[in-house]
Amino acid sequence: MRFISWNVNGLRALMKKGFMEQLEAFEADAVCLQETKLQAGQLELQLPGYYQYWNYAERKGYSGTAIFTRHEPISVRYGMGLPEHDTEGRVITLEYPGFYLVTCYTPNSKDGLLRLPYRETWEDSFRGYLCTLDADKPLILCGDLNVAHEEIDLKNPDTNHLSAGFSDEERAKFSALLDAGFVDTFRFLYPEQKDAYSWWSYRTAARKRNAGWRIDYFIVSQRLIPYTKDAAILSEVMGSDHCPVSLDLDPPEEELRHG
Secondary structure (H helix, E strand, C coil): CEEEEEECCCHHHHHCCCHHHHHHHHCCCEEEEECCCCCCCCCCCCCCCCEEEEECCCCCCCCCEEEEECCCCCEEEECCCCCCCCCCCCEEEEECCCCEEEEEECCCCCHHHCCHHHHHHHHHHHHHHHHHHHHHCCEEEEEECCCCCCHHHECCHHHCCCCCCCCHHHHHHHHHHHHCCEEEHHHHHCCCCCCCCCECCCHHHCCCCCCCECCEEEEEEHHHHHHEEEEEECCCCCCCCECCEEEEECCCHHHHCCC
């Protein structure tokens, strides 16, 4: 099975840049989107063969997530069930017989780390939510997690230790997530690969220079690692300031497929 995750930075804008053609080219079982920046009714997609699930932020033109999947889930959850965290459309969870699929758009700590206190509270709540799911069955988490975990995960680590996405606090929360029983699939498979990034600032031609950050992930429960075949960063795919990332899993069919 192939999974795709992509922060599209505004789906309506990306529709004008060939999103539908790219969706077909992915040939994916599930495509998870972050930062759709949509409200209900603003975009109606005709996606034959896909079930669609959307989580919209209350604030217009902000945040938002979606999952398009070829396999109908047993159940769907929007948010974490925590009112203090569930107004920005950041989490969708699909349940299948053998696993959960979770997409997430983690809050940005903002310039000057102004939103870091909330971000830390979010991280603790989200980790608890994932651990509760994992106690029931393994999970696949994907999305823009808004953190470069290690120095290898961004072009200029020395000058960014006080920057949103590379603060000591955010990196420690990511480490705590991994320590709770989860694995960063790309770094597991490619522990030494440098210059592998999924986001580039629109400023100063950063993408052309590949001065980027790896902040988009596929994270899986440790017990899914034996089924993990590949994880990739699709840097050739344009249209957003993020590129898609992918995960290929080859588990026993009866464990994952439904519908």
